[in-house]
Amino acid sequence: MTFKCWCGVAGGKPLRTVDVARESGYSVQQVRDLERLGVLPPAARSANGYRCYTPAHVRALRAYRGLAGAVGPVEARQLLARVRTQTLAEAAAAISEVHVRLARERDEALRAREALRAIQAGAGAGGSEREGDAMTITELAGALGVRPSTLRFWEQEGLIAPERVTSLRARRYGLAAVRAARVVAALRSSGYGIPAVREIMGSLDRLDGLEETGRVLGRRLDRIAARTVALLRAGADLAAVCGS
Structure with a gap:
């Protein structure tokens, strides 16, 4: 399915909410909820207000699914929100701690x-x-x-x-x-x-x-x-x- 590149994403077309839902295995409402909860970085908005996602959002949702399966949804949300603002070394250490705990x-x-x-x-x-x-x-x-x-x-x-x-x-x-x-x-x-x-x-x-x-x-x-x-x-x- 093709659609207009609302947000002008370089190197490819932006993804709609329904596309992200299909790729990640979540429902459209779950995608919106998880963005609101900070699992996803805020999506850009087109001129007419539609959300514009990228493959990075799909990867974040897949990462959340696995992390939630390991530590539970609440801790997974907190951890993903934190690692996005950390240095690579800090983020890697945070994920390693989950492996150590298990x-x-x-x-x-x-x-x-x-x-x-x-x-x-x-x-x-x-x-x-x-x-x-x-x-x-x-x-x-x-x-x-x-x-x-x-x-x-x-x-x-x-x-x-x-x-x-x-x-x-x-x-x-x-x-x-x-x-x-x-x-x-x-x-x-x-x-x-x-x-x-x-x-x-x-x-x-x-x-x-x-x-x-x-x-x-x-x-x-x-x-x-x-x-x-x-x-x-x-x-x-x-x-x-x-x-x-």
Whole structure:
């Protein structure tokens, strides 16, 4: 389909809203909404008020689709709006941080699954725990990427049960508590509320509870993989946005 070059775009004809929608897979209204929300740079306007887009707008929408699949729509909008104003080095670093975060989430989920298998096998019980396996609250919070106050809250809610040592009653997390905390962290990251996590953790002494928790962690790993693939698919378009 041909149409008049309203905006005088050098090297090619401008794209109408319907053209951008067709190329990006969004509806016409979604294209307008995403421009209003800052996902797209403002489109030029022709003399009669029509929007005039370029292939850069299509790339930005494709980049947004992949980024939204990786981090969610709200953060994707904020990130794209930010990288358009940053230097190439800054924008590349911002996108790299998303890759790093997904890799960290995957590692945490894998550790939680290993912890669950150890719980299932009864490993770490009795005298098999070594002194070096224990963690302070600061060490465990750092390992899980949460605040110490979060661990205290989980304790109050009956999700984990640390030991207490010294006259100051400083918390000491033995191997069993560390494993439980890893499972709790993975469940919370999967979107489970405190009551649901409490129920799941209370079921770990049953075979069906262990199996269901294993399925939960498996689904989390699958979702992280899907988010990673979405980010990889958006790679070329994100690079174009960062380099524009």
